[in-house]
Amino acid sequence: MTAAPEPLLVATDLHKVYGHTPALDGAELTVRAGEVVAVMGPSGSGKSTLLHCLAGIVTPDSGEVRYRGRQLSAMSDGERSALRRTDFGFVFQFGQLVPELTCLENVAMPMRLGGRKRKEAEAQAATWLERLEVADIADQRPGEVSGGQGQRVAVARALVGEPRVVFADEPTGALDSLNGERVMRLLTEAAHDTGAAVVLVTHEPRVAAYSDREIVVRDGKSRDMERVS
Numbered sequence: 001m002t003a004a005p006e007p008l009l010v011a012t013d014l015h016k017v018y019g020h021t022p023a024l025d026g027a028e029l030t031v032r033a034g035e036v037v038a039v040m041g042p043s044g045s046g047k048s049t050l051l052h053c054l055a056g057i058v059t060p061d062s063g064e065v066r067y068r069g070r071q072l073s074a075m076s077d078g079e080r081s082a083l084r085r086t087d088f089g090f091v092f093q094f095g096q097l098v099p100e101l102t103c104l105e106n107v108a109m110p111m112r113l114g115g116r117k118r119k120e121a122e123a124q125a126a127t128w129l130e131r132l133e134v135a136d137i138a139d140q141r142p143g144e145v146s147g148g149q150g151q152r153v154a155v156a157r158a159l160v161g162e163p164r165v166v167f168a169d170e171p172t173g174a175l176d177s178l179n180g181e182r183v184m185r186l187l188t189e190a191a192h193d194t195g196a197a198v199v200l201v202t203h204e205p206r207v208a209a210y211s212d213r214e215i216v217v218r219d220g221k222s223r224d225m226e227r228v229s
């Protein structure tokens with residue numbers, strides 16, 4: 001028997017209140033290298049807040065998140081931003097591509113920001129567009145492509161820097177089921193190939209079916225579900 005890989009991200013007893021609205025009330029989650037974890041639950045149950053705490057975007061009121069053993073809230077803002085750039089990738093439901101840039105330039109952008117030369121960044125971006133089956137729209141702008149194509153470009157942009165964790169918040173929420181499944185297949189295949197873990201927030205069981213493990217959040221509390229296959 002092989003040992004389970006070391007946990008990458010461990011969230012313990014997270015609490016978060018917005019004004020008088022409790023968002024998290026003792027949520028926990030462990031993410032191991034290379035696994036795809038679906039975070040499910042009703043609207044308003046705290047799924048996005050949990051994802052934002054795991055990614056170091058929101059600081060919990062109490063409890064802790066450790067990434068590779070380091071507590072996120074003990075890092076400076078600069079360290080957390082650097083971590084998000086180098087180790088994390090993000091895919092959201094809407095509006096994440098820069099409308100003025102072509103799809104190729106959008107995918108190349110994280111590498112350009114990291115100091116890579118344009119030619120080199122764009123060559124790598126082109127291979128990712130091909131991998132996500134959207135090479136044909138490389139020179140178009142996000143406003144000129146379909147929702148499904150745009151999401152595949154967004155997945156390419158999230159993965160181009162080979163992050164250790166991809167955070168995806170309702171990545172297929174604006175797509176029809178056929179396009180949603182295509183995005184999920186390509187996202188999970190690419191993540192498995194690169195060894196990235198994926199934390200996927202969704203309320204759709206068909207999307208969660210692409211995960212290795214499901215967590216259900218209710219009233220800010222999380223529960224690990226055994227996959228019934």
Ligand SMILES: Nc1ncnc2c1ncn2[C@@H]1O[C@H](COP(=O)(O)OP(=O)(O)OP(=O)(O)O)[C@@H](O)[C@H]1O
Nearest residue numbers: 018021022023041042043044045046047048049050
């Ligand atoms: N920035 C914020 N300011 C105030 N309240 C917030 C904020 N973010 C979340 N909340 C509240 O916290 C609770 C949990 O919200 P959250 O977005 O985490 O839930 P969710 O499960 O992701 O919901 P949905 O499925 O509808 O996206 C909700 O009651 C929400 O209204």
